[in-house]
Amino acid sequence: MTSAAASPKPLHPGLNLGPAHGKANMEAEPVVFGFWVFLMSDLVTFAMFFAVYATSVHATAGGPGNAAITDLTSIAIQTGALLISSLLFGLGTIAMKYDEGRAKVAGFLAAALAFGLVFLGFEIRDFMHAAEIGAVPMRSGYLSSYWALVGLHGLHVTVGSIIILAMIAQIAIFGLRSDVKSRILRLGLYWHFLDVIWVGIITVVFLPGAVA
Amino acid sequence: MSTDASTQESIKAEHRRELRSYYWGFAGAVVLTAFSFLAAIWQPFGPFVAYCGLGVFAVAQILVHFRCFLHIDLSSQKREDLQLLLFTAMIIFIMVAGTVWILGSLMDRMM
CATH class of the missing domain: 1.20.5 (Single alpha-helices involved in coiled-coils or other helix-helix interfaces)
Structure with a gap:
């Protein structure tokens, strides 16, 4: 760390607003810790869905397997959209930290939302294709666990998109008040966290299907 | 709140450092994702090495996400x-x- 003077010891994991933000920065510590407790409990939930998926890979009951429902081009587009969305959200939180104006922060959030919706669009398209070829969750244990795991992540992205929309509205109505800043900080953690889960999903669900 | 020249300068340096962290994190994530896809599709050294490669690239990418996006490092x-x-x-x-x-x-x- 070369700029030790400008970066005091962080109060909490994740991007710190820094002492210049006064109240918002000080109040962030307990709520961000609480939010990390939520994220970690969510991680345990996802881990269990991964474990159930791993044990059901061969439980196809003669129905469609991984290869029949995976479109790697679509998965690559979804991965790219999610990564770009995460980067844009990160740039938004940095614009917020360095007081670059609420229009810029809201703009980055809107762009992150747009790429989140691109991700959801392609995911829904893949799910609809799976349903068309009869790969519905009722077909086999494998497909139940597939829909549950990928669907749970998709549900998280959907909820995240709705909250990004709510935060853009809050920026427009309240401006960058300290409680609004604190909420955006936590939403950023949530959004970046979904990327980490997605890395697990492509590694456990989609890419091994291409190897086999 | 003092806003002398040296403070301004160090804030600017911090700003640049944090932006760089996000850009590097994004670049690292894209490269590692590409490696994962190539390992799965081409399998230059057979399926077993491809599976191992997938695991290694995924762990590396998760560490990059934690370090650059979620700002977690062991020191702090x-x-x-x-x-x-x-x-x-x-x-x-x-x-x-x-x-x-x-x-x-x-x-x-x-x-």
Whole structure:
């Protein structure tokens, strides 16, 4: 760390607003810790869905397997959209930290939302294709666990998109008040966290299907 | 709140450093994702190496995400944050390993 003077010891994991933000920065510590407790409990939930998926890979009951429902081009587009969305959200939180104006922060959030919706669009398209070829969750244990795991992540992205929309509205109505800043900080953690889960999903669900 | 020249300068340096962290994190994530896809599609050294490659690239990418996007590094962990991570890791290990063991064994017996 070369700029030790400008970066005091962080109060909490994740991007710190820094002492210049006064109240918002000080109040962030307990709520961000609480939010990390939520994220970690969510991680345990996802881990269990991964474990159930791993044990059901061969439980196809003669129905469609991984290869029949995976479109790697679509998965690559979804991965790219999610990564770009995460980067844009990160740039938004940095614009917020360095007081670059609420229009810029809201703009980055809107762009992150747009790429989140691109991700959801392609995911829904893949799910609809799976349903068309009869790969519905009722077909086999494998497909139940597939829909549950990928669907749970998709549900998280959907909820995240709705909250990004709510935060853009809050920026427009309240401006960058300290409680609004604190909420955006936590939403950023949530959004970046979904990327980490997605890395697990492509590694456990989609890419091994291409190897086999 | 003092806003002298040196403070301004150090804030600017911090700003640049944090932006760079996000850009590097993004670049690293894109490169590692590409490696994962190539390992799965081309399999230059056979399926077994491809599976190992997928695991290594995924762990590397998750570390990049944690470091650059979620801003977690071991040097600045506070005690309760570290305890939270370790406790979560323990719970996940017990539950996932137990599930894979029991259900995997059950699956083998039914096959």
